[in-house]
Amino acid sequence: MIKGSLTIEDVAKAAGVSRQTVSRVINRRNNVKDSVRKRVEAAIDELGYVPNAAARRMGGARSYLLLAVIGRGAGAAGAGARTGRLPLDAMLLAGLESCSAAGYHILFEQLETDREASHAQFNRALTALSPDGVILTPPLEERVDLRASVDHRNIALECLGERVEFGRAVPGIDDGALGESATRHLLKLGHRQIGFVTGSSDPRRSDRRLVGYRRVMAQSGSRAHRHFTADGRLGFAEAVALAKSWLAPTIRPTAIIAETEEVALAILDVARELKIAVPRDLSLLSLEERASLSRATPAVSALFQPYERLFRSCCEKLIARAEKSAAPDPDDAGDAFELIERKSLAKAPRVV
Amino acid sequence: MIKGSLTIEDVAKAAGVSRQTVSRVINRRNNVKDSVRKRVEAAIDELGYVPNAAARRMGGARSYLLLAVIGRGAGAAGAGARTGRLPLDAMLLAGLESCSAAGYHILFEQLETDREASHAQFNRALTALSPDGVILTPPLEERVDLRASVDHRNIALECLGERVEFGRAVPGIDDGALGESATRHLLKLGHRQIGFVTGSSDPRRSDRRLVGYRRVMAQSGSRAHRHFTADGRLGFAEAVALAKSWLAPTIRPTAIIAETEEVALAILDVARELKIAVPRDLSLLSLEERASLSRATPAVSALFQPYERLFRSCCEKLIARAEKSAAPDPDDAGDAFELIERKSLAKAPRVV
DNA sequence: CTGTTAGCGCTTTCAG
């Protein structure tokens, strides 16, 4: 049988108080006498009462729901994680963890491609669910219309990361800094001829990374970025061809930054074929982290954006705001990027 | 400003009907005159009205929510998909797709390890969310206590796949059949000396697959399964050692079934080291599909369970039940397993 | 500190 649903009323009766008092207890209000609170808590435990989320929402309070929005082409497709995309599985798990700890729940919504249609879809989700917070994942943070919708409904919003553009802080992961950071790392190892191979599924992000790379290269006085750079979005085959055209001549890069795992692995293959020893003759750095990099020979180092951590942090901030509690310690934000040093990085060879 | 929330009442006024009629229209009841229905629909469109899910639930109707439950250790951890686990990202995307098409939403919940605690957590989620349907993912379908909870609340339940055990159909993916199927495939290619290397994170599933393998091997009259089988759960290092001990001697398997992508890649490495040509001298079949298999040399074939499709099918069934509409065509269930033939399979060599 | 009174937005009755 369906048990007629255990309600706040049942608990109130059992504890001999009004349901409002029970409500105060479950919402951790501080205006309840300790002895009463204990009595109520005991009743809750004994009956196994759990407040109903929908009813709470109806009461005019929070919905205890967070909404994470992803674009088409985010995450994996088919079998295994595709390259150049969001690590959805890790993000989901991170979200579940931070939410369940606080009694929240997280929902995902994947937006259609069409701009207008996706906006409508977004609005629909917003009003149907009335979440307490929304997370816009890359590259959706650029969608001003979506941000406006959230704002208009007075819902808390978070995006993954933040960067400075034209002197202003804008939401979104700092791809430029990633490009810079990777380039600097290689420069520090003595490399001057550093190449950059794109491959991400999002050309705008590729461009920003490329800009960061070029900036640092120019500053360093190297001109390699004029030769060893691919401008457009590259498929796997083009990446291979490009790598070959770079690595076959005598004057070639001593280090390459690969935007994706796939491209990194492709370059590794090309190097092996051309009998260029990695890392002795060629250093390789991937801007995307995947398990397969650690199993390659040699294992490929990666400098990457901590999506999982960023996502978790978004959830926590949103929950904190909803609970009106202090925001989680910003100190634990950690580094902007994570570096996993494996076997593909070495000092630049003496002779180029 | 918060727009005072567009309600069913507003639509009713705009269309000049009672809110009950509007309710009937949005719930696709058939007892509404066509002209009235059109008027209401026009009003809905014009105002951009979207029914609030929480309120609908409160009205005593469906919640339009599906709950997918996963165990600890499911899905990926850290960067990139771990091996021997659920392709969570693909499942999430599949779920989002089938749900959003029907106006539903799907939530995930990851259960703690402890049995009792996880049961409590499950119950909490169930009563807090009151979902219209629940999906138990492997290996949770074995948890009788969870199934009972769902049943008790009269909530629809689906699990990934179904198999026969002791003559009865039980929920859960048919791992035994996967083992059998893989073995048969290799047998058909003329192989007799077929090895099986485990590596899954779930020993119970490994065992079932192993049993299937052994059954078919025994039927075929081969005794290879007595020699080329690993019984326990293998880590990567052990898998490598095992593969070496098999492949070094003159009498060795001509084909190996690898339970995970990781193990498959390990065997590939060992074979290369030992100068055993794949697939000429050794065929390799992975029971797990990952993108990296396609990029290995040679690319590794895989016979695997269609988690994504199964998950989607669960969502669809649940929604159909909630809508009391006919269940989706069972014909489109597709094959039990999917085979991706790549370059690692060949006929058995003449001489062993 | 505690209880009372109103709803939240929708759907189930049940009458017309």
Next chain:
DNA sequence: CTGAAAGCGCTAACAG
């Protein structure tokens, strides 16, 4: 076929 009434379980806003 349509409308009116009642209430889902909870929480704001007010009284005490």
